[in-house]
Amino acid sequence: MLGIGLVLVAFCVIYYTHLLIKWRYPKINGVRVQLPPGSMGLPIIGETIQLLIPSYNSIDIHPFVRKRIQRHGPIFRTNLVGRPVIVSADPEVNKYIFSQEGNLVEMWYLDSFAKLFAFEGESKVTAIGRVHRYLRGITLNHFGGESLREKMLPQIEVAVNDNLCNWSTQGPVEVKSAISRMIFNFTAKVAFGYDVETSKGEKIENLPNFIKSLMSFPLNIPGTTFHKCMKDIFLIKPLMIWHQRSFLTEDFIAELAFGILFAAFESVSTTLTLAIKFLAENPLVLEELTAENEAVLKKRENPDSLLTWEEYKTMSFTTSVVNETLRLMNIPPGLLRKALKDINVKGYTIPAGWTIMLVTPIVHLNPETYKDPLKFNPWRWKDLNQATLSKSFMPFGGGTRQCAGAEFSKVYMAAFLHVLVTKYRWTKVKGGRITRSPILLFPDGVHIKVSSKRD
Numbered sequence: 001m002l003g004i005g006l007v008l009v010a011f012c013v014i015y016y017t018h019l020l021i022k023w024r025y026p027k028i029n030g031v032r033v034q035l036p037p038g039s040m041g042l043p044i045i046g047e048t049i050q051l052l053i054p055s056y057n058s059i060d061i062h063p064f065v066r067k068r069i070q071r072h073g074p075i076f077r078t079n080l081v082g083r084p085v086i087v088s089a090d091p092e093v094n095k096y097i098f099s100q101e102g103n104l105v106e107m108w109y110l111d112s113f114a115k116l117f118a119f120e121g122e123s124k125v126t127a128i129g130r131v132h133r134y135l136r137g138i139t140l141n142h143f144g145g146e147s148l149r150e151k152m153l154p155q156i157e158v159a160v161n162d163n164l165c166n167w168s169t170q171g172p173v174e175v176k177s178a179i180s181r182m183i184f185n186f187t188a189k190v191a192f193g194y195d196v197e198t199s200k201g202e203k204i205e206n207l208p209n210f211i212k213s214l215m216s217f218p219l220n221i222p223g224t225t226f227h228k229c230m231k232d233i234f235l236i237k238p239l240m241i242w243h244q245r246s247f248l249t250e251d252f253i254a255e256l257a258f259g260i261l262f263a264a265f266e267s268v269s270t271t272l273t274l275a276i277k278f279l280a281e282n283p284l285v286l287e288e289l290t291a292e293n294e295a296v297l298k299k300r301e302n303p304d305s306l307l308t309w310e311e312y313k314t315m316s317f318t319t320s321v322v323n324e325t326l327r328l329m330n331i332p333p334g335l336l337r338k339a340l341k342d343i344n345v346k347g348y349t350i351p352a353g354w355t356i357m358l359v360t361p362i363v364h365l366n367p368e369t370y371k372d373p374l375k376f377n378p379w380r381w382k383d384l385n386q387a388t389l390s391k392s393f394m395p396f397g398g399g400t401r402q403c404a405g406a407e408f409s410k411v412y413m414a415a416f417l418h419v420l421v422t423k424y425r426w427t428k429v430k431g432g433r434i435t436r437s438p439i440l441l442f443p444d445g446v447h448i449k450v451s452s453k454r455d
């Protein structure tokens with residue numbers, strides 16, 4: 001009896017060791033290829049838990065990435081949310097991967113995102129390609145080019161001023177949610193002609209915290225983040241269907257809204273919240289920013305006229321504040337791609353079907369380009385030339401998939417800072433802590449008290 005028991009135990013040990021070896025050292029077409037170093041973690045969950053452990057109060061990239069770069073070098077393998085992943089913090093490799101968009105790689109937002117995007121029976125890659133073309137097109141149409149310069153800049157200024165005026169009549173305001181609400185209202189009006197103030201429909205309070213779903217398991221059962229996200233998407237459908245009923249399916253519209261609103265709210269509001277935190281902690285920067293923007297008003301015949309494109313272009317310190325915040329912000333730990341074919345880089349193979357995480361933020365924190373890289377120092381931008389920046393500054397991504405809302409975002413943020421420092425006084429009342437879990441978040445918000453300079 002004991003003998004049979006021992007044989008069974010030995011059989012189980014051999015079987016599970018075999019499974020573990022298969023999991024950790026996979027073969028491609030029957031051949032064991034040279035994968036980058038790293039660990040695939042535990043079966044199924046991989047190293048997801050380690051990635052989700054928050055890091056507190058450091059603007060540095062998430063320790064998950066930092067520690068593994070120290071241990072394995074700039075290219076390593078791991079497993080996240082059930083997917084094998086190659087992480088690259090090698091700028092040369094990242095540039096190559098960006099140049100292979102649609103050929104060797106495609107955008108890939110893990111299973112969670114791909115499932116949200118896909119039609120019944122449609123392949124995920126096709127779904128992403130479809131959504132991508134449409135999204136880029138409508139974003140550029142609504143938020144780019146001439147209309148941004150001529151029409152939208154004054155609209156942004158007026159909307160920001162209305163909001164700040166409103167904040168100045170209240171007690172302390174939590175900046176992240178207040179800015180998200182402000183951008184939601186503005187975007188809904190510009191892109192969809194939907195006036196949140198006068199309509200009874202959707203408000204930002206009904207919108208989901210999409211960002212949480214980024215690293216969630218694609219498990220659509222009650223209680224999971226993914227399930228909540230799917231439910232939330234159905235909540236915002238009526239707003240979009242109301243505007244575009246005639247030619248788009250419900251699912252497609254919800255997907256589209258997901259993309260645009262996710263990008264617009266989370267990225268712009270996070271950057272501006274971080275800028276406010278930095279300004280509160282760096283009074284000399286606030287002083288120079290205020291001086292530059294007040295000088296713009298002084299040069300005008302009518303100080304009450306609205307910011308022009310030419311004036312915006314002269315605001316170099318304001319641009320440096322925006323750039324310096326974007327350099328340090330690095331909301332996600334990296335940009336995600338899917339390998340469509342086996343890819344050979346630096347002696348390693350990235351197998352077809354694997355996810356690639358491009359750690360673009362690594363160039364933002366390179367001490368050779370940015371001295372004392374974790375310090376918020378907008379003055380450093382005076383000495384940075386265009387050639388350096390083209391390689392070492394990529395908050396909006398790279399290659400053909402670069403952010404379609406980049407110009408709009410920069411203009412929006414500069415106009416917001418312009419109005420804030422010329423017309424209002426403000427002090428930070430509480431909050432300002434940051435975490436990366438792995439996305440940049442403000443656990444207690446950033447609360448400021450705003451008052452008008454005219455009072």
Ligand code: HEM
Nearest residue numbers: 136139263264267268271335395396397401403404405409
């Ligand atoms: C501070 C603000 C923002 C940041 C830092 C940011 C960052 C990015 C990044 C890094 C990408 C590339 C993603 C990848 O390669 O996987 C991207 C793509 C995109 N962003 Fe933004 N974004 C911002 C604001 C916006 C806004 C306000 C909009 C819309 C009005 C927008 C629309 C888009 C679109 C449509 C894409 C996809 C472009 C394509 O694939 O062709 N973004 N963004």
